[in-house]
Amino acid sequence: MTDAPDDTKGAPAPAASQEERRRDSDDGPRLRRAEDELRARFGEELREGEEAQERVGVSREAIVELQHVSLSFDRPILENVSLVARRGETVVIAGESGTGKSTILKLILRLLQPDSGRVLIDGEVINDVTYEEALVIRQKMGMVFQGAALFDSMSVFENVAFPLREHTQLSDEEIEARVREKLEFVDLEPDRVMEQLPAQLSGGMKKRVGIARGMAANPAIMLYDEPTSGLDPLTTGTITRLIIKLQRELKVTSVVVTHDIRSAFRMATRIALLAERKIVFSGSPEEMTASQDRYVQDFLGGV
Amino acid sequence: MRVLAVQQYFGLAAKAIRFIFARPFYIGDVIQQMDEIGVQSLGIVLLTGFFTGMVLALQTSVQMAQFGATMYIGRLVTASMIRELGPVLAAILVAGRVGSGIAAQIGSMRVTEQIDALNTLGVDPIKKLVTPRLVAALVMMPVLTILSDTVGIGGGNVIASVYVGIPTTLYWRTVWEQVASSGFVLHYIPTDFVQGLIKPFVFGGIIAITGCFFGINTKGGTEGVGHATTRTVVVASVLILVVDYFLTQVLLFLFG
Numbered sequence: 001m002t003d004a005p006d007d008t009k010g011a012p013a014p015a016a017s018q019e020e021r022r023r024d025s026d027d028g029p030r031l032r033r034a035e036d037e038l039r040a041r042f043g044e045e046l047r048e049g050e051e052a053q054e055r056v057g058v059s060r061e062a063i064v065e066l067q068h069v070s071l072s073f074d075r076p077i078l079e080n081v082s083l084v085a086r087r088g089e090t091v092v093i094a095g096e097s098g099t100g101k102s103t104i105l106k107l108i109l110r111l112l113q114p115d116s117g118r119v120l121i122d123g124e125v126i127n128d129v130t131y132e133e134a135l136v137i138r139q140k141m142g143m144v145f146q147g148a149a150l151f152d153s154m155s156v157f158e159n160v161a162f163p164l165r166e167h168t169q170l171s172d173e174e175i176e177a178r179v180r181e182k183l184e185f186v187d188l189e190p191d192r193v194m195e196q197l198p199a200q201l202s203g204g205m206k207k208r209v210g211i212a213r214g215m216a217a218n219p220a221i222m223l224y225d226e227p228t229s230g231l232d233p234l235t236t237g238t239i240t241r242l243i244i245k246l247q248r249e250l251k252v253t254s255v256v257v258t259h260d261i262r263s264a265f266r267m268a269t270r271i272a273l274l275a276e277r278k279i280v281f282s283g284s285p286e287e288m289t290a291s292q293d294r295y296v297q298d299f300l301g302g303v
Numbered sequence: 304m305r306v307l308a309v310q311q312y313f314g315l316a317a318k319a320i321r322f323i324f325a326r327p328f329y330i331g332d333v334i335q336q337m338d339e340i341g342v343q344s345l346g347i348v349l350l351t352g353f354f355t356g357m358v359l360a361l362q363t364s365v366q367m368a369q370f371g372a373t374m375y376i377g378r379l380v381t382a383s384m385i386r387e388l389g390p391v392l393a394a395i396l397v398a399g400r401v402g403s404g405i406a407a408q409i410g411s412m413r414v415t416e417q418i419d420a421l422n423t424l425g426v427d428p429i430k431k432l433v434t435p436r437l438v439a440a441l442v443m444m445p446v447l448t449i450l451s452d453t454v455g456i457g458g459g460n461v462i463a464s465v466y467v468g469i470p471t472t473l474y475w476r477t478v479w480e481q482v483a484s485s486g487f488v489l490h491y492i493p494t495d496f497v498q499g500l501i502k503p504f505v506f507g508g509i510i511a512i513t514g515c516f517f518g519i520n521t522k523g524g525t526e527g528v529g530h531a532t533t534r535t536v537v538v539a540s541v542l543i544l545v546v547d548y549f550l551t552q553v554l555l556f557l558f559g
Contacts, residue, residue: 109423135425143423149416163424166327213424 038289038300045265045285061087062120063253064108064221069117077103079277080117085221085270090247090254092264094299095274101257102146104274105223108255109143110134122220139167142214142252146226148206150198156183156209157194163217182212186242204235211242215250222246224256228263236263243267261300273299315433315519316512322427322434332435340401340436340511341443345450347400348393352451355388356380356458364467373467377477378484380459385482385499389452391547394444394506398539402514405436406535409518410528418519433515437508444507445500452499485558494558502550506543513539 064085071078077100085091093101106112107119110126118125126137150159160179164170170178180190186208198206207227214222227243228236240263247254247267258264264271265285273281273288273296281288281296288296363379409432412418421428456478463469485494517531517538 111419111422131427135422135427138423139425141423143420145416145420147415149420151412151417151420152415166424166426 038297042262042265042285042289042300045262063087063122064091064255065118065120066104066107067118067120069107069114069119071100071103071107071112071114076277078107078114081274081277081279082117083272083279083282085253085255087220087253088247088251089269090243090256090267092256092258092268092271093274094258094261094264094271096299097259099274100277101259101274102225105143105225105255105257108221108223109138109141139163139217140219141221141223142217142219144207144210144214144222144224144227146229148198148210150206150209150213152198154197155194156196156198156201159198159209160212160216162213167217178216179212182216183209185215185245186212187238188212204231204238207231207235207239208242211239211246215246215252218250220252222252222254224254224258226258226260227256228258228260236260239263240266275299311520312512312516315429315516316508318429319433319437319512319515322430323438325430329431329435332431333438336435336439337443339404340397340439341446344397344400344443344447347396348447348451349454351392351396352384352389352453352455353458355392356384356455356460357462359383359388359455360459360462361466364462374469374473375477376459376463376467376469377456377474378481380463381456381478381481382495384452384455384459385495387547387551389455390448390499390502390506391543393448393451394503394510394543395540397440397444397447397507398510398513398543399536401440402510402535402539403532405511405514406518406521406531407528409515410521410531411525413519413521414524414528428519429515433511433519436515437511440507440511441504442507444503444510448499448503488558498551498554498558501554502547505546505550509542509546510539513542 062084064083066081066083069078069081070076081104083091083093083104093104095101103112107114108121110119110129113127118127120126121137122140124137126134129137150156151162154162157176157179160182161175164175164178168175179194183190183193188205188208193201193205193209198209201209211227222243224243227239231239243254243256244267246252254267256264256267268285270282270284271288272279275295281291281293283291289300291297359380360376363376364373367373367375367379409418412432418428418432421431460471460474463474464471482493482495488494488497514535517535521527521531523530
């Protein structure tokens with residue numbers, strides 16, 4: 001019942017070897033120029049990101065943690081990956097397609113189990129919990145799927161109400177109030193969309209309903225799989241703002257998987273760059289633009 | 304790999320059966336599935352049942368005429384419909400109509416990550432998707448079979464009176480003679496009925512579990528959904544025919 005991870009077809013050449021990188025770092029002036037250039041290009045996004053970070057006051061307490069996680073199916077997918085998301089933080093996992101980014105989300109949700117290493121949610125190791133226990137742990141998390149994954153036989157209302165009906169004792173009135181609240185939060189008009197079926201919605205609306213469903217039960221952690229892929233630039237901006245709003249107003253911890261570095265810079269308190277099964281860089285957007293690593297430079301240059 | 308699949312198949316069946324008795328019950332889903340599996344299959348099952356009864360009467364009338372025993376048409380049609388053809392034909396039709404639908408629906412839920420979504424929302428997809436379909440199939444298959452048997456015997460009546468000239472009252476008396484001839488279970492329930500209703504119950508389970516099994520294990524996008532539906536129809540139909548034989552042996556041993 002497990003999904004195979006994204007395939008790696010067409011993934012370009014990976015990070016330069018250590019040796020090469022060291023040689024590059026002597027190349028001071030060229031890199032400084034590159035840094036200035038990046039700063040000029042992403043200035044606005046960076047400022048916005050900094051503001052976001054200041055406002056939320058990220059705590060030190062780790063709520064999602066991967067410790068030296070390795071995973072392989074037919075071939076290795078992840079090797080010795082460590083990652084921490086502290087309470088209130090937005091961690092973006094960036095990287096090219098097919099580097100196992102979405103696999104990390106599946107590990108956090110314990111849809112997959114690592115071959116080695118540990119995955120901790122809220123301080124609890126979830127590696128060896130039973131399937132039933134995992135179902136309970138997952139209620140702490142809200143997941144937004146790449147294709148929204150709305151239940152297509154149910155109306156928008158039923159979709160958003162689903163986690164509430166399953167796991168809470170709320171009355172019908174309370175559920176309706178909560179669904180309306182969540183739909184309004186994601187800038188949808190409840191009266192217009194509630195009775196519609198997912199097939200009648202546009203891509204951007206589906207994503208927003210997906211976010212509303214993910215946050216319906218007020219989870220402490222929100223996970224996003226490519227929230228902006230396949231959307232037009234305008235809708236991409238809307239969804240990005242929505243993720244930022246969620247973090248600021250509701251103080252949820254977010255883990256976002258994306259290759260859209262522009263929106264990553266806008267929402268991230270920290271970015272982890274995944275390449276060739278490993279995390280090659282981890283730090284604030286600031287540190288990322290300042291990084292002397294050639295792969296990081298290439299990745300940002302490719303935008 | 305094949306062995307693993309068989310193990311997974313029975314694992315799925317065991318889990319789905321266990322969930323029948325565990326809260327929450329998803330009554331709404333069960334009723335919706337009963338409608339899809341039972342009510343919407345009714346037309347096709349009745350139509351084929353009627354024609355099967357007619358052709359049985361036609362064929363037996365030719366054979367029986369050689370022995371001058373055409374008055375026993377009712378008995379033969381009844382025995383064949385209730386014991387074999389009613390359950391098996393209804394099941395194979397439902398496997399084609401409903402089994403494929405289950406596989407397609409659950410398969411497309413798999414490829415659009417809706418199954419993962421259920422999992423991440425803390426709901427076991429087997430409980431939410433498989434168990435309601437299983438319950439609906441277990442309940443509706445016997446109902447469909449009873450109706451199919453009835454119209455089949457009715458079809459036999461039409462042919463017997465129109466072509467062979469057997470009065471309707473005589474036909475129905477022979478029908479009852481057949482039903483009573485193999486004895487009663489618990490004094491009141493004809494043994495033929497017991498046999499004729501255990502089969503569709505089992506077949507219903509086979510159809511639901513097979514459809515769900517291939518649906519959940521769908522791989523490779525929309526093309527995979529196509530494979531899942533085809534496989535469901537083939538595997539379910541073959542299983543129905545094979546299991547029917549062994550089940551018949553067991554039932555004949557138990558009830559004679």
